[in-house]
Amino acid sequence: MTNLDVCLSPALIQLYNVEDYIVVVIDIFRATSSICYGIENGAEAIIPVSEVEECAAYREKGFNYLLAAERNGEVVDGFDFGNSPFSYTAEKVAGKTVVLTTTNGTHALHLSRSAKEVVIGSFLNLTSLCNWLKQQNQHILLVCAGWKNNFNLEDTLFAGAVVEQLKADGYVLDDPAIAANDLYQLGKDDISQYLSKTSHGERLKKLGIEKDIAFCMQIDLTTAIPILEGEKLVKLSQ
Template sequence: MQKKLIEVCYTPADYAYFKGKFEIVVVIDVLRATSAICSAINNGVNSVIPVSTIEEAKDYQKKGYLVGAERQGEIVEGFDFGNSPYSYMKPELKGKDIVLSTTNGTRAINIAKEAETVVIGALTNLDVLCEWLAKQDKNVVCLCSGWKDNFNLEDTICGGAIAENLLRTGNFASNEDSSVAAKYLYLTAKDNYFGFLKASSHRRRLKKLNLNEDIKFCLTPNQMDVIPVLRNDRIEKLKY
């Protein structure tokens, strides 16, 4: 049996190289968009509508939607919430369709939306996602959201974790050095994500905003068993 590919793309700016070659795209924005989306779906939110611009978010707000918007790590003035995972755990959000726009994560989701399947990955749903991916018998690319088209550590480590888990099955292979590097970053960091990422640029950015609780939550693996999937421009719970 021919092995399927698992690769890691560091930023949306690099995605053109991978586009069209992989049936499944896993979008990753550990700090904090994809962690927040996992929390929302795990909390019973019906769907999350990812939009790339504040203008789109405002249009949805005018239609009566609850809208989360974040730029530079902070809630955009005039919106209901930002991209803290804790914002999406409120009981009153259960069953709702909400809108989210973030600096990096929602943009990456929309860049990938033409793929056959787009799923949302984070450390918080790592194991269940890897188990599901291993059963699909399809080529997988992890699209790291990065920071404004620049490489970041936390997304790459999460991509490396997914790559390592799938490679261990013996049914996947990697050809790209980006994937090899991501895997070894993960293996170096996996026993202490919080400590390893202490000097990372986005962790420092969030720490200045007093968001340490968010950071701890996002860097704690396997807190939930949901896999959010993009369907018709809405992110919903995958039934597997």
């Protein structure tokens, strides 16, 4: 019996024996969507860090890193770009290593390090990710990065989309996985509409990043699966 569990917030991750699982980290608006798109577009690696200062420190290391840092929806002075997925095009990132500042996503990744594998999920690589997961025959834990350590709807809805593709394969679902899948059933016909009622959707609208949000809702635009190797996210070779 293999388990398919959903951790609704990083604050709950200590309830799971992370080392027993393949972990999928989910931060739909916008970290894991941007990471999937950047890796698809040929970024050699993406390094997620928590703080702008940590990100800036990479400049001193003498390598040719691209530095992405954003606060309140604006690119921080002296940085190459922000967190918008539109910054992660092939023209900008192919062959480059990007250091990305993200709070919720980095936190979730950090707490998941001891897992068998840590991969990155978003609507962009949904089916490719699910097909790979099905082949692994391992317990799977979907870790929602959430918002400030609490539950959010967009990450949970995506977790429910993964459950939808895997559940026919005989996994045992925990209660959060059942709930996530039920919420996905409610939202799947119009995900943007469903998410527009969330508090985070309101917050993001105020930041003027509706285009980013619409981009992050696209299903199966990409096939690359970012996987954690040391501190770097790289393309999983299949």
